[in-house]
Amino acid sequence: MSAYIPPFTLPAIYRKALKTWRPVILYFANDHCPACEWAGPIFRRIAEPYRLRANVYMLDTRQSPRHPNVTGTPTVLFYKGGRLIKKLKGIGTEETLARDFAAHIGKTKAPVAAGKRTHDLAWLRQTLRTLRTVPRARPGRMF
Template sequence: MSSLITHVSTQKDYRKALKTWRPVVFYFGHPHCYACGMADPLFCKVAEAFETRAVIYKLSTDQSPQHPEVTGTPTVLFYKDGKLRRKLKGIGDPASFVQTFTELVGRTKPRRLPTPRRHDVCWLRQRLRTLCTVRRAPALLRLRATPR
């Protein structure tokens, strides 16, 4: 799971992480916590399925600065549009955790910019066939073609 971000060094990094159109998920655990040891593999398995739709941070509470919403471990915070949508204290059973992930992250699609219309050779031929000309255009073309 190389795409998980595992280090946030300052409080400013938390604010910077939330300035994205994608949902942001923070997982806080501690290496010596028994519950975190059981929740960590489940979180990694579920997060792997959603890593293309969200920005996921897997942080250790002893290495990262203190987050104001984290009072115990394991804690999962779901943010969308910079606002806290859900806080999970503990993971719970796998089915409910997957359902929560799906509700908050699963239906997210990237914003797409309108693509400019591309004109190909078939389009050009069709336009040239339907092109209207002025009645005197052939006469003007003959005048230009004759040397002066």
């Protein structure tokens, strides 16, 4: 970004949110903004698969402290390592927002289907029955 804002000038709540190793996405919206009403559900749908890989915050501009990079709503800020890496005024289209998420957070993997269990209780009993640490003594023979 061309306008660098040092992290210590941000309000304390944002500094605390940015102290993480995970990427952080801040989405600023307003209840009375028609564009925000349209963009909110799209942002939620795109952000849902990334919730385990990034910290995603949806903030209302009337209830949260003023952020120096937010001049209008909706605004999306992508942070990585505590530094602002991308600012979106508006969200654009669904495809461009998904592309930005993938570029700044990484692609999400499809959920893995649960595989068939290879071991069960019968397998364990059979294995323990045949497992020997010392050879068995033959009947009638003593050492």
